[in-house]
Amino acid sequence: MSLSGLGDTGKAQPPPALFPAPESDTPTPGRRRGGAPRNGPSQHGSPVNGPAPGDDAGRQLVFFGADAAEPAVADLAGLLAGPAEVVRMGGTARLSVRVDAAWRVHVLVAELASRGLAASWEPIEGERHAVRTSYTRVLKPLAAAWLNGSTKRPPAAFHLTGRRLRLWLAAAGTPEPPDCYLLRLGPDDQECWESIGVALAAAGLAGTLVGPAEGGPAYRIAGRRRLARLAELVGGPPPAAPVDAWPARQ
Template sequence: MSQMSLFSAETDDAAIDDLAGLLATHGQSVHTQIGARISVVVPELWRAQAICRDITAIGIAAEVSESEEGSPLARSEANPRLTALHRRWSSGAVKSVPDGWTPSPRALRLWVLAAGRPEGIHYVLGLDPHAPDTHAPLATSLMRVGMAPTLVGAQGRQPALRITGRKRRTRLLETVGAPPQDPTARAAWPTPS
């Protein structure tokens, strides 16, 4: 029998900094006159809907729309409360990981929602192919929470951090909690084996 982790997305209170989980992957932040906005294109509608629910839980309005390519898009409203997060994750016009960033359980859940998928006996968390300088710091951030990953596909269009081993996959599952209610979400969710 497995014991529930004391540090789980299901027990943590939602916070603005959790949205960094979207920026850890291919999510983008832009600054407007009103404040910053965070958005991420995902391959399936259930992902966009779940991300919007998590953004709304923080007290920021969010909506599901469609990208120019026709994929589901989850995005927050432009809000001044997101400006500090945008600035921490930006170095000029380039995405950068803040020094010492460690993903909270909810940030890790958002990362899984946006770009997590099983790959054989492994689980992978997608990275931003347009921000290669973030890959190594993000690998280090996962090491800080006990999930030492392997960087895969660094030169390709789908770079990712691969989590291998029952212990690490179990830790990931305990941290991110249960999948969304959508039946297709279970197939994309982390499992111990």
């Protein structure tokens, strides 16, 4: 059962049911993701506002935001900051992640395709889905940076950019009304959690670690100011994402 990361959906197995089938999320040169100008309405009917004139912090956030650079394979480190896994086989590697909603499958497959990576998916237990790339040499450097033997751990220079955060949100971000957002972690990645928290703080998103007994593991980003910063960094919601599942500009 597969959904090609290059937009070629197999006839035998359609993608997960979604409302309605989304358009491609691959960025178009000269346009913002979602096709709306920064100060115009998004396709979801919500304003997408730029930083206020003279707002130096806002300009800095845009510079490091998801729209500040073209998609790159290195962005997949954002998935590994969350619950994704990477494994090696010979001179190749494969990345996989389990998600809890069909819209996440559509977003991730499109994001992987925009980086030249074919992806497949399959339903798993509990109405969840597994999304995975093919084994490819392209992912070998990412695996080498993140694996210590078979154990996942962030590299020493790991940091979070807007595009990395956008992928993390697409795979495992959950709003917690009224003023919180959860970024879920890998349940078996305890060795990663502290370093991920440091990277979040360095990005201006200091969070509280929520343990498994409290509904985690996850980092809780709390407060309107941090949520506004998160929204600025990750950009507007992908076409397939429910608007209320994505952090909104304040």
